[in-house]
Amino acid sequence: MPNMMPVMVALWSALLASALVLLVFAGARALSGRLGHPPWASPVLTGAIATALLLAATGIPLAWFSAATQPLRWLLGPALVALALVVEANAGLLRRSALPVLVAVTGGTLVGLASAIVMARWLGLGPDLAAAVSTKTVSTPFSVAIMMKVGGPVELAAAMSVTTGVVGALTVMPLLRRLGFRGAGPALALGVAAHIVGTDWLTRRDARAGGLAALAFVIAGVILGLLVPAIWPWLAA
Amino acid sequence: MAVRKFLQGHAPGVALCIALAEAGRWLAAALALPVPGAVIGLAAYLALLLTLGERLAWSRDGGRLLLRWLGALLVPALVGLGARAMLIADAALPLVLLLVTTTLVTAVATALLYRLAGGGDS
Numbered sequence: 001m002p003n004m005m006p007v008m009v010a011l012w013s014a015l016l017a018s019a020l021v022l023l024v025f026a027g028a029r030a031l032s033g034r035l036g037h038p039p040w041a042s043p044v045l046t047g048a049i050a051t052a053l054l055l056a057a058t059g060i061p062l063a064w065f066s067a068a069t070q071p072l073r074w075l076l077g078p079a080l081v082a083l084a085l086v087v088e089a090n091a092g093l094l095r096r097s098a099l100p101v102l103v104a105v106t107g108g109t110l111v112g113l114a115s116a117i118v119m120a121r122w123l124g125l126g127p128d129l130a131a132a133v134s135t136k137t138v139s140t141p142f143s144v145a146i147m148m149k150v151g152g153p154v155e156l157a158a159a160m161s162v163t164t165g166v167v168g169a170l171t172v173m174p175l176l177r178r179l180g181f182r183g184a185g186p187a188l189a190l191g192v193a194a195h196i197v198g199t200d201w202l203t204r205r206d207a208r209a210g211g212l213a214a215l216a217f218v219i220a221g222v223i224l225g226l227l228v229p230a231i232w233p234w235l236a237a
Numbered sequence: 238m239a240v241r242k243f244l245q246g247h248a249p250g251v252a253l254c255i256a257l258a259e260a261g262r263w264l265a266a267a268l269a270l271p272v273p274g275a276v277i278g279l280a281a282y283l284a285l286l287l288t289l290g291e292r293l294a295w296s297r298d299g300g301r302l303l304l305r306w307l308g309a310l311l312v313p314a315l316v317g318l319g320a321r322a323m324l325i326a327d328a329a330l331p332l333v334l335l336l337v338t339t340t341l342v343t344a345v346a347t348a349l350l351y352r353l354a355g356g357g358d359s
Contacts, residue, residue, distance in 0.1 A: 108347025
């Protein structure tokens with residue numbers, strides 16, 4: 001009979017680590033709610049910081065945690081599939097103004113990609129950071145999926161996407177209002193530029209505009225999901 | 238009883254999303270497509286939702302459960318960043334400059350293109 005001990009240990013490790021992450025995230029989400037859901041208190045960001053501090057305080061090695069949370073990382077794929085529900089919920093909005101929405105989101109996403117690549121080279125960022133910022137214009141689940149596909153720096157790309165979301169949620173709307181933009185345009189812009197963090201912030205203030213932002217961040221994710229792996233050899237060179 | 242009811246309500250939708258993600262991954266590998274498998278799965282689920290409509294209602298609760306906990310699934314990737322902290326600290330200033338500038342440029346370009354393409358305010 002084969003020794004089942006390593007399998008049992010791996011199973012218990014996965015259960016413990018997953019429970020820890022889910023509990024910490026639930027706490028981070030509750031804290032964000034108490035604070036009125038400000039962009040800087042994004043539960044993903046505060047949850048990650050709290051988990052990292054907990055690991056450091058208890059002396060749990062990062063390598064053990066990374067291995068034990070593989071099931072959670074694997075579930076990211078199915079969760080990304082579920083984003084189809086967001087597009088379906090806003091299909092009416094898309095049908096009514098398909099051309100301007102698709103032109104704006106596609107164009108904005110390409111500008112985001114191009115500007116990040118150009119600035120990374122201009123500022124002399126190293127290859128890992130330059131690769132990571134190429135997916136900053138898309139939401140974290142998409143940037144993680146893209147980096148896992150191409151073998152890029154997953155952790156760095158995730159951090160760039162989350163930070164971009166926070167920066168965008170804090171700055172995009174005030175700038176666009178100052179420039180005289182109103183209505184659907186800024187909502188789409190927030191979805192492309194600040195993805196989930198910005199969309200969450202907007203949805204709590206204006207559900208319809210939040211729907212537009214959600215539509216935008218999913219379309220942007222699909223566009224870069226198709227584009228970045230195709231140009232990856234050039235990006236990573 | 239409550240656990241059983243929860244599983245009956247959510248498990249079918251979660252299972253469908255898992256099946257579509259894995260099918261997408263298999264298809265991308267088999268055809269050597271340069272696309273994350275989950276993106277193919279997303280497109281397939283959207284096509285199913287738009288064509289089958291309410292006949293796919295049984296999958297919605299499970300899908301929404303995954304979306305509700307999507308943020309938690311991203312935490313492990315960010316925690317792993319601890320090993321690259323020095324890399325980020327060394328390039329902190331250029332990174333902040335890049336993130337702020339490109340985010341604002343992207344937003345203005347999107348809003349401008351929407352207006353130029355004939356999009357209305359409402």
